[in-house]
Amino acid sequence: MARFRSSPPNGDDAEQRKADDPPTDPAARARDYCLRLLTSRPRTRAELAQALVRREVDQEVIDQVLGRLDEVGLIDDQSFAEMWVRSRHTHQGLGRRALLEELRRKGVDAEVAAEAAQGLDRDVEEERARQLVRRKLAASAGADERVRIRRLVGMLARKGYSQGLAFQVVRAELAAEGTDVELLDELRD
Known part of the structure; x- marks a missing residue:
């Protein structure tokens, strides 16, 4: 039968406790x-x-x-902001305005945040907005056109996309679907 020691040999017990203390x-x-x-x-x-x-x-x-x-490089707001912009744009579909607001709330300097958001390519931002609209189009197929347009543009606005980009993307996606986009032009004015 094996015997177990209750404390380490050579009196190391006190040293171990001291090392574990905060x-x-x-x-x-x-x-x-x-x-x-x-x-x-x-x-x-x-x-x-x-x-x-x-x-x-x-x-x-x-x-x-x-x-x-x-x-020692464990805090780097510039790297944090760049990573945050890439991640939140890719996974949450957030636009430039929403990303800047989130970074501001996290305490990132306005210049650092703006520089990180500049790294977001306009074409990539537009394509992400298109993906978001396409995902919602099928669910809104039976709704009134005015309601549909308002919901799609509103969704993009809440995600931080500019009004101009939101209308442009919604117009293009509705036209691709075969919907009459003249109503959209009326609503935009």
């Missing part, structure tokens, strides 16, 4: 918390700062910790 230094605790947050998903500098403020960390410690994370 750090007492406020900067170390704040850094560890930020690192835990960053393991789940990328975050902006502002998001991390807000999380530390909620934990009642001193502003001096926040600046120190975020400065160090910035130095």
Whole structure:
């Protein structure tokens, strides 16, 4: 029968417990918390700062910790914004305006957000809008034309597409479907 030891040999039990204890230094605790947050998903500098403020960390410690994370490249709002624009446009179908608003809410600088949104090609944005409209066309086939147009243009507007692009895409897709688009011209004026 095997015998099990209840503690490690050579008195390492106390050392192990000490290593498992959370750090007492406020900067170390704040850094560890930020690192835990960053393991789940990328975050902006502002998001991390807000999380530390909620934990009642001193502003001096926040600046120190975020400065160090910035130095080593763990916080990069430019990369975050570019990734966010690509991901949300591809998977959620969001347009430029909605993407800029989301980045603003996440604390990304307006210039950084605008630069990231510039990376969104107009042709790609238009094609994504077309895909969204095509997906909704079949479901609205029996509805009144005015209602149908209003719903399709409204859907694109809520997703952050410009009014001009929304009308252009809806017009083209309805025409491709064989629908009379003169009503659309009346509604646009």
